[in-house]
Amino acid sequence: MDPVIVVGAGPVGLSLALALAGSGVPSVVLDEGPGKDLPRPARTVVLHEDTSAMVHRLGCTTLRDEGALYAAWRTLRRRGRADDAPRTTFEDRQAPLHLPQHALARGLRDSAGTHPLIQLVTDSKLDSLEQDDGGITAHTRGAETTWWRGSYLVGCDGARSTVRKLLGIRFPGRTAVERHAVAALRTELPWPGEALLHRDPPRETTARPLPDGVWRLDWLLPACGELVTPDALVTLIRDTLAAWCGGTTPPYELLDTGVHTLHHRLARRWRERRAFLAGDAAHLLGALGTQGVDEGLRDAENLAWKLSLAWHQGGSEALLDSYEDERRTAVAARLRAADQAMPVLRGGGGLRTYLPGATRSGELLLTDGHLGRGPLGAAPTYAPPVAVREVPTDTEPGGQVANVPVTAPDGSTVPLRDLLGRGRPLVVLVAPGTGVWDRRHWLGAGLMPRLAAAVSALPVRTELLVADGYPGAPAHTVLLIRPDGHLAATFAGVRPAELYEAADALRCGAPESARAELDPPSTTPTTPTHPAVID
Template sequence: MTADQPPPPHSAQHAPVVIIGAGPVGVTAALLLARRGVRSVVLERHRDIYPLPRAVATDDEVCRILQAAGLEKEFAAISRPAKGLRLLDARHRVMAEFRRSRHGHHGYPQTSMFDQPELERLLRDALARRPECELRGGAEVTAVGPDTGGPVRVTYRDDDGEHHLWAQTVLGCDGANSITRDAIGAVWEDLRFEEHWTVVDVRTHADVRCWEGVDQVCDPDRPATFMRVGEDRYRWEFRLRDGDEPVRELVAPWVPPSYDGDFEVVRKTQYTFRARVADRWHKGRVFLLGDAAHLTPPFIGQGLCSGLRDAYNLTWKLARVLQQGATEGLLDTYESERKPHARHVIRLAVAMGWAMTGGQDGAAALRRNLLAAACRIPGLTELAGRDLSPPLTAGPLVRRRARRGLAGTHCPQPWVNADGRRARLDEVLGDSFTVLTASDPWPSLTALAHGLGVRAIPVADVRDDGTLAAWLHAGRADAVLLRPDRVVLDVVPAGGRDVTDAAAWASLLHTTRSPHPSPRTAEKSLLRSTTR
């Protein structure tokens, strides 16, 4: 057998999925696939996790994703809720405050602070417990492809020399300098933001002047970001000036220079913050996730969050294609759904960056004055704080019937009482589709659920605090079809009885209750069930 010839499908050189990069995005993707029974090999050039802090914030939607990966309790133990975000002027006076709830739409604090090495250790430990996953450390990927229309060849090098793996699918979670992005011929689209910043992580028991949230100092002369990460952990970010300034001088507004107690600089490094999106996110069965697909300035804490959303969006679709006969077209919805959302988040982060710095031109002072005035408009800061995760745009898996309907939004996740125990909603719904109804399901809706191989569940049966019934009522819906990622795919409007346009999405799923149906049989069965 030559290097260009793929091995037999069950050989040690073959894997259903090869994931390049064992950072949080790559490992989370592996765990989500494992929970659906899909085997993967994760290739990572480093032998252990990166020991210094990087990402420090996440939101409630991403906590829900970690729950889907089986890590909600472990993550809760290493994270702390944050009150939200404040914009400060050059004299550190509060211009605006974006409050974040301790119980968000997804059932978790809307903002949580954490230490990335601790998160990565949790993810690696969980990976080691899954027989479906294999992590190969010290394995540097040197080539992906070429694309031959069959299994994808991944070439990597370790201490024993060069090796080849053939994969049905490759997930490139290999960061900003992604070799996978180069392999599929993708290039960056520059969204026109580039600044050089110093990031400082400190451990101290000093009486640091802070609140339990994030401060953005909107000072064009010295823009800065400050946050408390842990019990004795703090982070500062400063836009660079000429020359290297001592840390104690940089943090003087928060830690008095007279303080002579413990003050450990865990890390001081320089970053170039950029705003970019890859022009394509996949070619054939090779996909880009996380920083390989998009780069965002950190001003709204969404860099890691966006990557984990990528993993959640793609993995359930990939598992359905690999295991249940869904059509390849299902995978095309990954880029069409995630790319607009990633671009939206990047633009919000860039807008926040401009709010902080005010720009460098003659109109900077005017813009800062306008910002301060806008922040005093009642309700505006609350509205801005809710806009981090807008509904998915209409598409093959989002059947939007009304402009402000539920389609494309996430189902809330209240606590429920099931089988005599208190649990989060997703634990009760399981990992597949769900038909959620405001009342007892009627025959055509039961047929739809049967065609998908799932249950139709009245909200009364999950015994929550009324959140779900209120959500359906506010959305004028008698029933919703929830995707495995808890996004509303389709809605039965109040007073309606059928999902009348199921043909638009049913053909993508090609599924019945049989684990391996033929595409023709599956489509006919599901379409029959939705029009009965």
């Protein structure tokens, strides 16, 4: 079967290719540029717990080398002293990661460049595509003119997406909902390693730590204000640093500057037959602490396992449609929350008028967005196709599972999230005490033989694991987990028929005959030959 064509080699496109490769699906990544990521310290990304775990699984070493933890988020109030400011603290594993976008892209590109299932093609600009019942054909121009044949195609080619335009998909929304002046500089602030949010309406300033003593500073600008001149930006920097450092501007080295304009847009459709949209090609957001790259990575993780199932075994149309249903709904909710909150935070309206039941201050609402909590920042929950919840746990169905240690039948014990992203669901049996038993004792004891037989009979290839415990779950609870780490169902003990029904619902039913004819079903990854070029 032909590889998946990924258009765009930014963080989302590279992550999608790596996620597909992790489940044995080959891809061709078409990069319009030369394959180099120019350093721009003022262009950074924030990754929350789920997306940073995903990127780590994909082999991006820059998370370890250059990622800076938000050890705490301070909210500085008007005329308030920093030492008296409210603090939000959390464990390191829950802390957002902040790093330059070029460092993230470089780490992902390095990982993709060494993977045998990924072909990176530079200087290739897409200019046409054609679809038929058997696949999709793309034409690129650049160093050489080439036709590419793929099973599916995903446009990860940014806000001005050529894929979206070729598919004729509208991209409505709002332009310039916020403008920020941005500067990256090396200096010492009184709060090393801590992110700051300073509100003195109408002025709003954020400062985020980066590696090597570098900070990114953002100043909210009037929506229709004048251009920010270099002299005006230097004055803004000096005044801000002086206000934070006792009235004296500390020494600093200015590394990069820019003006960042935020738009809120949402593509009408995210799928057109065999073509899909992801990342900025599908949505633009970023106001009030929402994170566009975060959402793009979630697009990639959601779509990768569905394309993997379709590639290996044939996927139902409903399964492929569920990508748009789930991800567009989640991003639309984020945009709606930001649009509702903006009049409150920018125009002085009543908070209850726009966010019913909310009583928190604007500062805390903004903090939630930056920290990945609440409607502005929390990880999405997807409604399971079959609401099976025989056993309540601390994770609601559709929510992201806790990262508990699990043991595989080969005896290895690893964090649960390390086993995600392989294109297959997980079944976890909660069996206290197994963590200290030799596998030969528990593999053939208790519920395991019956559960192993039930798992082997499921309609999709599934990995069986054991956990010593799971938050809120009693012994003998069985968890069915999607390949992207969202909880699908919980059962009290071994229920083969119910487990089969839930697994079948997870894949949205059996593949249609037309899709099954595309390629013989396979349950094991294959290694096709590259490149998929039509001469």
